[in-house]
Amino acid sequence: MRDVNPDRLNSTLAKQYVFDIKGLLRRAAGLTKANFSSLLQGSVVLFLTFVVLGVFAQQYITINDDGTYVFEHQSIIEIVAICIVAPLLTGLYMMGVFVARGVKTSVFTVFQFFPLLLLLALTQLVNSILVQLGVVLLILPGVYFYLASSFSLMLVADRKLTPISAIILSCRVFNAYWTQIASIFGVFFLLFATVPLTFGFSLIWVLPFYFSTMGLLYQELIGEQGVSTEASENDVNESSFDA
Known part of the structure; x- marks a missing residue:
């Protein structure tokens, strides 16, 4: 039976978690080594998906003589790309979560969501x-939303939250240990x-290490949803961020 700690999220939001950056990265490196094959295969799937999408989109890009370019059907292509990439990206994040929980994973885990x-x-x-609105207004808000929303996909997949609830909770967790x-x-x-x-070779280690670290970070700060999680669910439904 896996260790389920329903109070982990509440402890994080109350800033009671002891955050050891070096220790967490060390543990993530160990998990990456132990599960390197599946994490690398999943990363390759995501990388090849980006390559295929890039090749497909290239035929709709026209470069003018003055250096400007026209991207035909840009909005439609971007939405299609998000629909393809989001589940794969979530699958890789959740591979990191499963690895942190001691659950066996394979490359097919990427397609699970x-x-x-x-x-x-x-x-x-x-x-x-x-993120785009934040960058347009000021760079820092864009950076904040990029970092603060990093747990949102995992929250939707793992805790079955709605997109808005997941983004809000992700921001609250980030705010606690920003x-x-x-x-x-x-x-x-x-x-x-x-x-x-x-020449790109470091991606062979960096990508699996990144997803392993994010999965471990999610498990440490949020964890699995237990039976007695009423307080956690109430926290999710709040519409304000904790600074």
Whole structure:
């Protein structure tokens, strides 16, 4: 039986969780090594999906002589891309969660959440709109929404929350430990910066490590939903963020 701690989310929102960045990254690295094959295969599926979508979209892009370009049917193509990518991305995030819970995974886990396509696509679409609006207004709000919404897809898949409830709860969890979570994203920003320097070969480790870390972070801060989670559900339904 897996360890279910219904009070984990409440402890996180109450800022009672002891956040050890080095320890968490060390554990995530160990989980990545132990489950490297399935995590890498899932990452390859996502990477190839982006390549195929890029090749497909390229035929609708016309570059003018002055350097400007026209992207025909851009909105439709972007929505279709979100509908395809969101379930796959969620599958990879949940692979990290399952690994953290000691559940065996395979490359087919990536496709497990396509039945939730509409909810996941809507969640990702709202996230993208919030990030783009934040970037247009000021850069920092865009960065905030990008980081703060990082748990939303997992919350929809794992706890079956609505997109808005998942985004709100994700932001509340981020607000509770924003410096530590932002620091972890900073580490991965540096790791992804090595990709051009290694001609892309570092992605072989960085991508599985990233999804393993995000899954472990979700499990540590939010965890599984137990039987006695009325308080957690009440927290989710609140419409205001905790600073």
